[in-house]
Amino acid sequence: MxxxxxxxxxxxxxxxxxxxxxxxxxxxxxxxxxxxxxxxxxxxxxxxxxxxxxxxxxxxxxxxxxxxxxxxxxxxxxxxxxxxxxxxxxxxxxxxxxxxxxxxxxxxxxxxxxxAMPEPEPPRPSRRPSRKPKASASPKSDTFVCSICFDDAPDITPLSLDCGHAACSGCWSAYITSKIRDEAEHACRCMAEGCGLVASDEFVRSAVDEDTYVxxxxxxxxxxxxxxxxxxxxxxxxxxxxxxxxxxxxxxxxxxxxxxxxxxxxxxxxxxxxxxxxxxxxxxxxxxxxxxxxFGCIIDSDHRPVVCGVALLWLKKCRDDSETANWIKSNTKECSKCMSTIEKNGGCNHMTCKKCKHEFCWVCMGPWSEHGTAWYSCNRYDEKGGVDARDSQSKSRASLERYLHYYNRWANHEQSAKLALDLFAKTEKKMEEMQITSALTWIEVQFMKKAVEEVDKCRMTLKWTYAMAYYLAKGNQKDLFEDNQRDLERAVEDLSELLESPIEPENIPTLRQKVTDKTVYVQKRNSIVLEDTAEGFLEGRWAWNATVEGFEDPVPQDP
Ligand SMILES: [Zn+2]
Ligand SMILES: [Zn+2]
Ligand SMILES: [Zn+2]
Ligand SMILES: [Zn+2]
Ligand SMILES: [Zn+2]
Ligand SMILES: [Zn+2]
Known part of the structure; x- marks a missing residue:
């Protein structure tokens, strides 16, 4: 910063x-x-x-x-x-x-x-730099010579603080302006060598232009x-x-x-x-x-539910590992069935290949059918299943895979939120057009807005839950945390998908009902994640697998 x-x-x-x-x-x-x-x-x-x-x-x-x-x-x-x-x-x-x-x-x-000035001492001209031979502590009666720029024009105005170290007004103005503008310094000390007097606000006001004074x-x-x-x-x-x-x-x-x-x-x-x-x-x-x-750290956005120490640790990790993680941010992937290239152009993770109609999850690349049932486990880094699905052989590879699991989901929520906002801008335009061509009222075409805002908010929560889960020590508490995370994620993806469904005037009433219901549900799930995590911090319930400032040292465990 x-x-x-x-x-x-x-x-x-x-x-x-x-x-x-x-x-x-x-x-x-x-x-x-x-x-x-x-x-x-x-x-x-x-x-x-x-x-x-x-x-x-x-x-x-x-x-x-x-x-x-x-x-x-x-x-x-x-x-x-x-x-x-x-x-x-x-x-x-x-x-x-x-x-x-x-x-x-x-x-x-x-x-x-x-x-204030120290007690007056006899002047010590020997200490003055030789390049300022004409420097004078007080203006001479006949002609004034500025001790900074050596200007001796008859019309220049000598200015000084209470110490009497005079310079021309141009030099004072340039000096104080540069202090304020370039150095962001509010205490402007006298220009004379060894003089510690600070310019009063009045003096500053008289020396600089209005913008600089502001x-x-x-x-x-x-x-x-x-x-x-x-x-x-x-x-x-x-x-x-x-x-x-x-x-x-x-x-x-x-x-x-x-x-x-x-x-x-x-x-x-x-x-x-x-x-x-x-x-x-x-x-x-x-x-x-x-x-x-x-208020607590330098992050200029909402990083709830995770505390500053963990959030900063995660951001540092992402910065350090950004080279390795870069490839994963790419916006295209290959269909796992027919290998044709698919571009993600909406916030929803339910992908359907245009060529072979294969339905899969953008995040884990697994078939979507498995996500639609109670067996929705896309949010977990399942180490047993993961070994088969992902080619993690060595331990270092495994730790990178583990990091990428969380990073991928973290980055995806941010990306999806952005794409959803883009999509919403298009949808909103379409709905406002429909308002003109159909009998719908303005209110009736506004229901999407609330839903999109809620999805955006929840994706930010979800994003940070992955930073939290990465550092949470294994155990019961982490399992419960990930249960809540999964439920919120599932609800958000459902609502997200609904928001991308085609809109025609005749399907608006049903869509509106569905979207409104889902929005309420998503809101509820988000509250649960935020509240439970916040209470966990107050109760000191969360334990970490890394050293986090202000918390107890982690219990040694497998990475
Ligand atoms: Zn000058
Ligand atoms: Zn001075
Ligand atoms: Zn502000
Ligand atoms: Zn913070
Ligand atoms: Zn395909
Ligand atoms: Zn998935």
Whole structure:
């Protein structure tokens, strides 16, 4: 992840060992025990076991919180607003620690934050680089020569911070703009060598253009948010919202909850103001993709039901093994009967060869007839049966086969979800045409939309269940997990197939009934998977076959 912040998580953790009383007025307390209790209590609200409590905040409301802190420090330390801001930023917004340090040694604290100069020392011209011979600490009375660009034009304006190290306004502007734009740095120290004074917000405002100042304000907000363990900035491009999620503020909480949150915004922000009409803007807000992301890790999508540690482990594995796995992502396969090439062009895994009419499963290549009965075991890596069907001879081959089994299904759900959305776009168009040519109402042709959305959601759940199953230790719990996974997968594939059936005005009423019933069922199966997995995490029921951060070490077993 690209980071705008120059300190590591550890720094933040250390600074926030102390209780932050002010912030706790409107949030639940910061200690882990308290938060955990919140999650173990049977939900009195409608919140599900797999959901976390969170709030979304705009940039303006974060700025209000910052102002409140600045005001607080200003009152206690008796410094001006600008100094209070610099002190807080330098001390990572930890008010208690700042006050303590200031009381102990105010000068030292101010100097470290770049809010004051050290005691004046006699100038030491010998330390100046020889390439700046004309450099001058204070403007001469007759002509000013910029110490950076050596410009001595009579009309240039010398500018300096309180230290008096002057440079021309052009140099200041270029310097601060580059700090903000290129380095994402909000603390712009004086350009003079060895001078640690930081430019005030007022100075920055006067030195840069409006767009750069907007970026500067955003950097301040991002810095504040990064300092607060219970806050996270929305990772979607151009979005400036923040999410508050106290229940996922500590690392230990991430072994029991999957903190999927949303900043409240949708779609992509308009790049420049006025480039979108009002109705375009409205469409974006209504139909755009919700800004959903994980509060606990860097994954900017919903990875429920699996916890961050396992999800990240899986993604790393996929990255490392992507070369080997590449071939499997291919979109064509050969019919196992007549060997003619078949392209997958829908989300459904029930394939029928155009040439020989052989029906088979896209994922396991087995005959579809076996999938239609109670003996639906496509989701399991059945080691006994697998040995015959797959040519796994050596142990390393077997472990690759095992990985590919899970990876193939993982990737397929993602691919199928994409294809289903494409197909839906076509279907929706067709149905809207039918609305014109037949007696159907708009409402009557909308039933597919809900179903497609549900399939999409469930395929994301299924996708991550394969990451989970790959790392689950063998045993009863894994078997139960895979039972639930199989039931959801079966229901999703059924609904998916239904969505691809031909649509004619006369079959719409029956189709509608079938699709609606199946959608409800799929929803139910998805809830079962999400809920049971979430409860398992709270109960500490899941054991892994690999080392996962925050969990007990795995019991040795065969891979
Ligand atoms: Zn200059
Ligand atoms: Zn200076
Ligand atoms: Zn957002
Ligand atoms: Zn996560
Ligand atoms: Zn065939
Ligand atoms: Zn299959």
């Amino acid at each position: 690209s980071s705008d912040y120059e300190f590591s998580d550890d720094d933040v953790d250390n600074v926030f060992d102390d209780e932050d009383i002010e912030m706790q007025d409107d949030d639940s307390d910061g200690d882990d025990g308290g938060d955990m209790d919140d999650f173990k209590v049977a939900p009195k609200t409608t919140r599900k076991a797999w959901e976390v409590q969170f709030d979304s905040l705009t940039q303006a409301s974060i700025e209000k919180l910052m102002e409140k802190d600045v005001e607080h420090i200003r009152g206690i330390l008796g410094v001006d607003e600008s100094k209070a801001g610099l002190l807080l930023r330098h001390n990572l917004w930890n008010k208690e620690r700042l006050i303590e340090q200031y009381m102990d040694n105010p000068d030292k604290t101010l100097i470290a934050a770049g809010a 970026r500067f304000e955003e950097l301040l907000v991002r810095h504040f948010v990064a300092c607060m363990p219970h806050l996270k900035f929305c990772p979607y491009p151009s979005c400036t919202n923040t999410v508050s999620c106290p229940g996922a503020a500590s690392k230990t909480s991430l072994t029991t909850v999957v903190p999927i949150v949303s900043c409240g915004a949708r779609g992509l922000a308009s790049t420049s103001s006025g480039s979108m009409t009002q109705s375009q803007e409205l469409t974006r807000q209504v139909t755009g993709k919700e800004h959903k992301f994980c």
